[in-house]
Amino acid sequence: QLEALVRLSESLAKVELSPSVQHRHVQEALRLFKVSTMSAASYSTNSAMEFANDETQKQVERAEAFLKHRLPLHSKVNTNRIVEEATHQHYSAPAVRKAMGIMVIRNQLREYNHGRLVERLR
Known part of the structure; x- marks a missing residue:
């Protein structure tokens, strides 16, 4: 910058x-x-914040709750690994990625290495 x-x-x-x-x-x-x-x-x-429908919004909200529960504060993890873990627990991969994007915008997550790693900030 x-x-x-x-x-x-x-x-x-x-x-x-x-x-x-x-x-x-x-x-x-x-x-x-x-x-x-x-x-x-x-x-x-x-x-x-624009969602296709209520079901998509609910999936993204569930994915966001999963991410908050799964990622301790200030931990850095591989993005693909988190998405993979979420899909094994029956979360939609696109919903998880959208939730991560929203959390980045809100400064709750920070991306590193061109989005390969994320750190939970708050």
Whole structure:
């Protein structure tokens, strides 16, 4: 994220044909970054909460309860292993993955290694 801010600041300076990055370029880069991040976060939260039907919603809620029960706080586990365990206990794999996505959006889980590992934060 820091690298993105640096690149954005440099690009803003180039647009103005400025030989160096000024404070105003950094401020504008921060503003743009915050706006785009908040926009993306609100879109993700809203889309994550939309369910095809009540049954799907119930499956995702059950999967979320499973994840909260199965993952101790601050533990890191393999994502595929958790999904596999859940399916052995008759949870739907798509529901488990959707529940994990929702928990990431809520900052209850954090993904590592491009989503291969998850850590329960709260």
